[in-house]
Amino acid sequence: MTAQTITVTVAKDLEDLIPTFMTNRNKELETLRVALGAGDMEQLRQLGHRMKGVGNSYGFELISVLGKNIEDGAKARDLPGLQACITEYTDYLARVTIVYE
Amino acid sequence: MSDLASGRVAQQAAAAFRVLVVDDDPDMAGFLARMLTQQGMHTQVAADGRAALEAIELSPPDLVLLDVQMPGQSGFDICRRLKGQEATALLPVVLITALEDQDSRVRGIEAGADDFLSKPVRREELIARVNTLRRLHETRKELEGRRLAAEVQRKEAIRNAFARYISPQLAERVLRESGNGGEVFRDLSERTAVVALFADLRGFTRLSETVAVSIIVPMLNEFFAELTAAAHEHEGTIFSMAGDSLLVGFNVPLPQKDAVERAVATGRTMIQRFAPIAARWKAEHELVVGIGVGIESGEVVVGNVGAPSFMSYTMIGDAVNVAARLMQMAQIDEIMVGPRASLSLHSLLGRATPLDRRKVTLRGKSEPIEVLSLRVAVA
Numbered sequence: 457m458t459a460q461t462i463t464v465t466v467a468k469d470l471e472d473l474i475p476t477f478m479t480n481r482n483k484e485l486e487t488l489r490v491a492l493g494a495g496d497m498e499q500l501r502q503l504g505h506r507m508k509g510v511g512n513s514y515g516f517e518l519i520s521v522l523g524k525n526i527e528d529g530a531k532a533r534d535l536p537g538l539q540a541c542i543t544e545y546t547d548y549l550a551r552v553t554i555v556y557e
Numbered sequence: 558m559s560d561l562a563s564g565r566v567a568q569q570a571a572a573a574f575r576v577l578v579v580d581d582d583p584d585m586a587g588f589l590a591r592m593l594t595q596q597g598m599h600t601q602v603a604a605d606g607r608a609a610l611e612a613i614e615l616s617p618p619d620l621v622l623l624d625v626q627m628p629g630q631s632g633f634d635i636c637r638r639l640k641g642q643e644a645t646a647l648l649p650v651v652l653i654t655a656l657e658d659q660d661s662r663v664r665g666i667e668a669g670a671d672d673f674l675s676k677p678v679r680r681e682e683l684i685a686r687v688n689t690l691r692r693l694h695e696t697r698k699e700l701e702g703r704r705l706a707a708e709v710q711r712k713e714a715i716r717n718a719f720a721r722y723i724s725p726q727l728a729e730r731v732l733r734e735s736g737n738g739g740e741v742f743r744d745l746s747e748r749t750a751v752v753a754l755f756a757d758l759r760g761f762t763r764l765s766e767t768v769a770v771s772i773i774v775p776m777l778n779e780f781f782a783e784l785t786a787a788a789h790e791h792e793g794t795i796f797s798m799a800g801d802s803l804l805v806g807f808n809v810p811l812p813q814k815d816a817v818e819r820a821v822a823t824g825r826t827m828i829q830r831f832a833p834i835a836a837r838w839k840a841e842h843e844l845v846v847g848i849g850v851g852i853e854s855g856e857v858v859v860g861n862v863g864a865p866s867f868m869s870y871t872m873i874g875d876a877v878n879v880a881a882r883l884m885q886m887a888q889i890d891e892i893m894v895g896p897r898a899s900l901s902l903h904s905l906l907g908r909a910t911p912l913d914r915r916k917v918t919l920r921g922k923s924e925p926i927e928v929l930s931l932r933v934a935v936a
Contacts (some may be wrong), residue, residue, distance in 0.1 A: 467680075469595060470588070477584050482851045505626060508655065509676030520677050 466515045468556045480550060481539045481549055487528070492547055501530035501539060509510050520543070566808040568936075572693050579609040579635065580624040580653070581847045583675070589622055592680050593687060606630030610638070613645060619694050620649045620687065622674070625661050633668045647697070649690045653678070656676030751809045752816040752898060754793065755884035756784055756827050757802035760846035768842055777801065779834055784848075791819045796872055802884065806872055809859055817854060817901040818896075824850035824892040826934050827907035832890075832935035845932045851883025853895030881930060882919040894929040901928065 458481060484503060491499040507523025522545050529537040566652070576593050580586040581604050590600040601618065603609040606629055612882025621639070622683040625632035632652050639645040652670040656659040662673055672686050716728050758764070758780055765773060784803050788795055792813065793805040805823060806817035828848045838844045876897070883893035894902055 470591065473584070473591065475586050476587075480584055502626075505655065506582050506585075509653075509678075510582055510588070512677030513585065513588050513679075 462518075462548060462551045463555055464516055465486065465555050465557050470514060471556045474514070474554060477510075481519065485542070485545055488545070492538055492542060495535075497503060497530045497533055501527050504528075504530060506512050516552075519545075522548070525532075563747055573599070574694070575616075575618040575620075576602070576608065576687065577603060577612055578599050578611060579603045579606070579616040579621060579627070579632070581605055581627045584625070585624070586617050586680075591595065593622075594684055596684055598687075598691075606632075609635055612638070612795050613648070614853045617645065617648065620651065622651050622687075623670075624653045624701045625655075625665070633664050636670050637664065637670040640668070649694060649717065649839045650688065651686060662737075664673065666670055698903050714805065731763060747859070749809060749855050749859050750854065751859065751872055751874075751876065752807040752820045752852065752881040753857070753872065754788075754805040754807070754823060755802060755851045755877075755880045756805070756824065756848055757800075757884055758846055759849050759887075759889045760844060761801040764838075764842070764844055764846060767844070776838070778851070780831065782831040783834065784827050787823050787830055790826055791823040793819065793823050794870075796870060802870075802881075804877070806859070806882075809872070817852070817898050820852045820854075820891060820898070821894065821902060821931065824852060825931075828892075828933040829935055845889075847889030849887030849889060850886070850892040851880040851887055851895070852892065853879040853883065854898040854901065855879075878921070879919065879926075882921070886917060886919075887930075890935060892912045892931040896926050899929045 482509065488500065488544060490505055491503065504523045504526030508520050508527060509523070510519075511517065511519025511523055522541050528534075528543045529541060574597075576590075576598050578586050578593070578600055580589065583604070586602045586604070590602055593600050595887075597762055603612050605627055605850045609623070613621070621635075623632040623635055625917060632773065636650045636652060639648055639650060649671040649673045650669070651664040651674055652668075653667065653674045653676060654663070659881060665673060674683060676819045700934055712732055715797075720735055737888060758777075764776070768776065780801070781798060785795060786802070788805045791807075793807050794809055796804040796806050798804075805820070807813050807820050807823075813819055822878045827850065831848050835846050853876045853877030855874060857872045857876050859870075859872045861869070862870050862871040862873075876895070878899060883895055913932070915930065916925040917928050918925040
């Protein structure tokens with residue numbers, strides 16, 4: 457896996473909200489890991505649903521996509537699929553950089 | 558240019574438009590609030606259904622943006638509750654659901670939601686939907702304002718019409734108890750029990766012969782002003798004012814259990830209020846004038862009588878005729894009470910109260926009747 461950055465463009469008027477948004481995403485990632493370890497499908501479903509709604513509202517399209525996959529994976533109890541989503545989310549948050557326009 | 562035409566009203570309404578954002582996700586709530594604030598709206602955020610209901614009760618917003626999936630009460634529960642309560646039934650609610658969740662939309666419609674937004678939320682769609690509901694809200698408020706203004710005007714017109722007959726307090730009571738005073742008067746075109754009071758100016762004939770014509774009318778106006786004020790003070794309804802006499806009804810248009818007592822009190826107040834004027838007229842014009850009052854109760858016909866071009870709120874019946882005859886017999890500062898009204902008066906005053914009782918034969922009546930005479934002491 458390369459360490460290339462992923463650039464996301466966010467509306468300028470949301471700039472002051474983004475630090476809190478990113479902090480919450482990293483907390484969310486940790487909660488996802490714990491829920492997967494505990495096999496808590498309901499929490500995974502709820503977290504996925506939340507990611508799906510909030511991600512693209514701010515301009516982070518992939519967060520919404522991953523959120524939908526996690527929600528669906530939790531419903532299907534697809535543990536490998538969920539693990540793959542969480543790994544991708546970890547990678548994404550590590551590489552994402554934000555440009556404000 | 559009016560405020561409405563200049564757009565000032567619309568701007569004020571926009572500035573005051575308040576949206577309650579209900580979402581347990583602080584990032585989502587923050588995003589929605591930011592978008593709306595940028596449109597000049599005032600936003601408040603609630604993190605769950607309970608906080609939302611508390612906020613709405615404390616200060617009702619103009620619109621609620623409500624997430625469907627929340628811990629505790631769902632958006633459907635909150636929406637159903639708001640739409641089921643009279644105070645909040647018209648409060649617009651926009652439910653926020655997942656894009657592909659058609660079932661939620663159906664449930665939302667059943668819960669009474671006014672519109673839907675899909676997550677992820679596109680800002681253009683959010684603003685367009687909220688603005689549409691805002692325009693509807695403003696139109697509804699404007700129509701409500703116009704309706705209220707029309708209601709106030711209608712009541713004012715009724716109040717003004719009543720003011721010709723009844724005291725302002727009684728007019729308020731009629732409006733309050735009937736909702737439409739006109740119906741009260743229209744419905745009274747029937748036989749009803751009343752107490753009729755006639756009062757007139759004793760010595761008027763000499764006044765009209767000796768006083769210059771130019772000052773007779775102002776003097777009569779002064780006389781009627783006092784009598785009208787006395788009638789209104791005791792919530793009597795003025796039926797007619799002719800020549801130098803006034804006809805006042807009690808127990809009409811609304812029931813008055815103490816109608817006879819009110820009539821007697823009105824006669825007394827009329828005499829006492831007019832006494833200083835009578836004294837002045839005596840000093841200025843050497844006239845001996847005063848008020849004579851006749852009162853009787855009984856069933857009469859009450860209603861608007863006349864032609865379409867001229868109608869008068871009138872009462873017709875024996876009690877009115879007896880009251881008129883008694884007035885004609887009454888001396889200055891005397892109240893003569895007919896036999897039927899005397900019965901009520903007797904129970905009110907008690908049998909121990911000394912009253913001048915005498916038999917009189919009224920014009921047009923074959924049998925004498927027993928009447929009470931009350932002399933009113935004036936300063």
